Amino acid sequence: MSESVPVRCPACRREHVYTAPSYPCACGAPVTPSLDGTAGVTAVAHRAWDDDWVTVRCGSCGRRDQWPQPEVGCPCGAVLRVPVAGTGSAPAPGPEPRGAFRPVTIRTARDAVTAAALYLRWLGYRDVRRADRRPPSGVGLAARGLVAQVEPTVRAASRRDVECLWLTAMTEGVGCAYFSLAGYAEDAREQADVLGVPLFVLDLTGTPQAVNGVADELHGSGA
Known part of the structure; x- marks a missing residue:
């Protein structure tokens, strides 16, 4: 289930409520990053591929994969990176079933x-x-x-x-x-x-x- 955390923009001090998106694992189960509500957000100044992705563990099959780093855009123009909690343990061994592909809408x-x-x-x-x-x-x-x-x-x-x-x-x-x-x-x-x-x-x-x-x-x- 997706979770929500309060987010305050460090630039303009606006407050937002951010809900983590879910992505489809290869096994078909939805994967949602676990947000760290205790850590502060950071404004994105420069893009780097490694910073744009975070490793998240699937709660159904145990597989760990990389998913987009949670971010929220503030009306003031700042892009805020929301911290993610621990990534969990290694996936369980064995083949994984291929369910139906679940796409994500393309806007950017x-x-x-x-x-x-x-x-x-x-x-x-x-x-x-x-x-x-x-x-x-x-x-x-x-x-x-x-x-x-x-x-x-x-x-x-x-x-x-x-x-x-x-x-x-x-x-x-x-x-x-x-x-x-x-x-x-x-x-x-x-x-x-x-x-x-x-x-x-x-x-x-x-x-x-x-x-x-x-x-x-x-x-x-x-x-």
Whole structure:
């Protein structure tokens, strides 16, 4: 169950009531970060990927995964980071069932990256994180056995974008997948079919839609 805590903006002193969002675990159960109501909030001055995510343990299956760090926007313009309590113990061993995918609504570029990361976890990929190598455009994600690229803008992904992702995957000896909000140029789709790169379009509900055959196969088979 989602919990709420009082939040006071350190910049303007306004008070807010923040309710933690829930995200779907790979087992299908909702995961809600446990908020630390005793610690003060901090204003976000500079964005860093590691600070934007927090490890939270699923109360149903014990799996620990990374989820977006709870934040609240103040009318004064400040973005406040809400502290999270302990992350819990390690997950129980064994395979985990794949329930129905539960998307998150996309309102910002960050939401698009979150939606892609959630989908990859739902497929069964572990340790989804920001990729060490930054792609020429968009945001790179990495997991065990896979690299992915997310284009969270209104720019359609190009053939060069697809080829760069494929080359990165070949260099690292892993699979790959591409997620785009605005879709793909025609030659990008053609080249993806030649190279075997799964292409997905993210709709505003946060649900990835397969664009080509290899994406359909990945959706069906999982990691």
